[in-house]
Amino acid sequence: MEDFKHIEWKDGVFYVLNQIKLPAVTEYNPKTTIEEVFYAIKDMELRGAPLIGVAAGYGMVLGIQNLEEMSHEEFMEIVRKNGEYLATSRPTAVNLFWAIDRMVAKADSLKDFQVPEKKKLLEQEAIAIHAEDIEINRHIGENFLPLLKDGMTILTHCNAGVLATTKYGTATSPIYLAKERGWNLKVYADETRPYLQGARLTSYELHTSGIDVTLICDNMAGVVMSQGKIDAVITGTDRVAANGDVANKIGTMSVAILAKYFGIPMYIAAPTPTIDMNCPSGKDIPIEERDRREITHWYGRQIAPEDVKVYNPAFDVTPHELITAIVTEKGVVTPPFTDNLKKLLA
Numbered sequence: 001m002e003d004f005k006h007i008e009w010k011d012g013v014f015y016v017l018n019q020i021k022l023p024a025v026t027e028y029n030p031k032t033t034i035e036e037v038f039y040a041i042k043d044m045e046l047r048g049a050p051l052i053g054v055a056a057g058y059g060m061v062l063g064i065q066n067l068e069e070m071s072h073e074e075f076m077e078i079v080r081k082n083g084e085y086l087a088t089s090r091p092t093a094v095n096l097f098w099a100i101d102r103m104v105a106k107a108d109s110l111k112d113f114q115v116p117e118k119k120k121l122l123e124q125e126a127i128a129i130h131a132e133d134i135e136i137n138r139h140i141g142e143n144f145l146p147l148l149k150d151g152m153t154i155l156t157h158c159n160a161g162v163l164a165t166t167k168y169g170t171a172t173s174p175i176y177l178a179k180e181r182g183w184n185l186k187v188y189a190d191e192t193r194p195y196l197q198g199a200r201l202t203s204y205e206l207h208t209s210g211i212d213v214t215l216i217c218d219n220m221a222g223v224v225m226s227q228g229k230i231d232a233v234i235t236g237t238d239r240v241a242a243n244g245d246v247a248n249k250i251g252t253m254s255v256a257i258l259a260k261y262f263g264i265p266m267y268i269a270a271p272t273p274t275i276d277m278n279c280p281s282g283k284d285i286p287i288e289e290r291d292r293r294e295i296t297h298w299y300g301r302q303i304a305p306e307d308v309k310v311y312n313p314a315f316d317v318t319p320h321e322l323i324t325a326i327v328t329e330k331g332v333v334t335p336p337f338t339d340n341l342k343k344l345l346a
């Protein structure tokens with residue numbers, strides 16, 4: 001598996017590989033303030049639910065770098081405000097809020113420490129979130145392997161790969177682990193309009209890592225399924241509701257409907273921080289709407305009438321009835337999801 005080094009925390013600076021310019025340009029941008037991390041998330045310089053969570057941890061660290069000695073209450077007021085600010089960067093991936101809440105709770109537990117120690121311990125917490133994500137993803141891959149077989153072909157949507165996480169990816173983790181075992185899995189990657197994460201990121205990272213990947217337009221998924229070319233669908237998720245409904249990149253629901261029609265298993269790769277038991281169903285998941293220019297323009301070039309009406313939801317919700325299993329680092333969850341997700345997290 002290619003080690004993309006797409007984020008790095010070094011000497012108090014958060015370095016980010018600019019995913020907007022991939023695969024044509026490799027550009028690393030240093031982030032030294034919480035505002036810079038906010039915009040890196042909002043403008044999708046880095047993206048993908050787990051990576052957004054990791055970035056939020058480092059953003060929270062950068063937000064307290066200039067603080068001098070003060071009371072714990074004053075310190076917490078700033079930490080909470082920083083958390084509220086960062087939480088407005090993107091609405092759908094719950095890992096953002098999970099990481100912010102974890103950093104705020106950690107900060108609050110440091111009442112007896114001076115500010116310089118608080119800063120150090122919060123930096124360690126962000127590094128821990130980063131390290132845990134690597135482990136989580138590897139375990140997701142290991143839990144997937146018994147569901148797959150050498151020689152299978154998998155269809156994926158968007159990018160739930162290394163670039164969306166810290167290592168292995170979520171949906172791609174079994175693909176990379178299978179390769180380590182000498183298996184030969186093939187992948188079809190949907191290009192994923194309008195932001196093209198499948199074309200720009202998934203096909204790039206799999207191809208660079210020596211995986212047999214074929215890029216298709218989103219509207220070709222039905223054809224390849226009808227031709228018997230797909231054995232399983234694996235996607236990631238930005239948020240799993242308590243009933244097993246799954247929010248993921250726009251187009252995932254259409255893929256799930258097609259998979260159901262053609263009798264192909266639909267698997268969701270989900271780190272447990274992506275499961276939101278406070279969201280009863282998919283209806284409760286906030287869905288981000290993004291700029292109309294993502295649809296009316298193609299790399300800066302206008303491809304639709306300037307003033308045409310546009311609807312650009314960045315995510316959709318796949319109803320749990322269409323999902324075969326949700327694979328987490330703690331185990332494989334099958335229906336009934338309401339009970340089994342509860343058991344998993346108990």
Ligand SMILES: CSC[C@H](O)[C@@H](O)C(=O)COP(=O)(O)O
Nearest residue numbers: 047048049158160164236237249
């Ligand atoms: C593992 S990341 C979450 C998803 O699986 C991924 O496909 C996705 O929807 C990412 O959305 P993005 O808008 O690129 O941040």
